[in-house]
Amino acid sequence: DAGVIQSPRHEVTEMGQEVTLRCKPISGHNSLFWYRQTMMRGLELLIYFNNNVPIDDSGMPEDRFSAKMPNASFSTLKIQPSEPRDSAVYFCASAGTGVEQYFGPGTRLTVT
Amino acid sequence: KQEVTQIPAALSVPEGENLVLNCSFTDSAIYNLQWFRQDPGKGLTSLLLIQSSQREQTSGRLNASLDKSSGRSTLYIAASQPGDSATYLCAVPMDSSYKLIFGSGTRLLVRP
Numbered sequence: 001d002a003g004v005i006q007s008p009r010h011e012v013t014e015m016g017q018e019v020t021l022r023c024k025p026i027s028g029h030n031s032l033f034w035y036r037q038t039m040m041r042g043l044e045l046l047i048y049f050n051n052n053v054p055i056d057d058s059g060m061p062e063d064r065f066s067a068k069m070p071n072a073s074f075s076t077l078k079i080q081p082s083e084p085r086d087s088a089v090y091f092c093a094s095a096g097t098g099v100e101q102y103f104g105p106g107t108r109l110t111v112t
Numbered sequence: 113k114q115e116v117t118q119i120p121a122a123l124s125v126p127e128g129e130n131l132v133l134n135c136s137f138t139d140s141a142i143y144n145l146q147w148f149r150q151d152p153g154k155g156l157t158s159l160l161l162i163q164s165s166q167r168e169q170t171s172g173r174l175n176a177s178l179d180k181s182s183g184r185s186t187l188y189i190a191a192s193q194p195g196d197s198a199t200y201l202c203a204v205p206m207d208s209s210y211k212l213i214f215g216s217g218t219r220l221l222v223r224p
Contacts (some may be wrong), residue, residue, distance in 0.1 A: 045212065
């Protein structure tokens with residue numbers, strides 16, 4: 001299995017632009033998570049999907065952030081408009097019937 | 113509210129030394145505890161997962177213990193190698209969900 005796939009790996013954009021991060025979970029996994037990692041706040045859960053349905057989005061910082069999971073093999077995290085304080089590494093993770101989460105390589109976002 | 117703390121924040125040891133990383137959590141009603149490794153610029157790799165009913169788990173040179181009553185877990189690394197240099201994070205799920213609460217990590221450097 002290729003593991004969790006994220007794209008792009010690096011994204012540099014200007015403040016105010018829309019940013020879309022993409023994730024392909026491990027095939028057969030029914031849970032998907034988006035995390036954000038910063039030096040100041042560490043790893044934080046943004047949103048959790050189970051069977052393509054958003055279960056908990058309490059970690060989404062603002063209305064500028066939105067996430068979708070149109071099918072079991074694809075999810076997006078969108079920031080519109082982006083701000084410099086959104087600069088971070090964004091991770092996607094998936095889990096199957098067990099509780100162990102498997103993380104993707106992350107997308108390093110820089111907003112100038 | 114569950115809080116996860118890892119001590120020390122950074123550790124430097126000579127190659128070959130045995131070492132212990134510590135993780136503590138404030139709410140002992142956990143379902144499991146997971147140890148991850150993160151290499152610079154990379155995603156997280158799951159090392160060990162201990163269920164709440166277990167006292168320890170072993171994988172190669174790694175041994176993780178769990179003491180729920182005292183709110184502690186340790187990750188023991190035997191005969192450390194330079195390739196073990198990375199940041200080690202522990203995480204516990206909030207309630208019975210998949211929502212992981214992460215510690216801030218211990219940055220390990222194994223000197224040749």
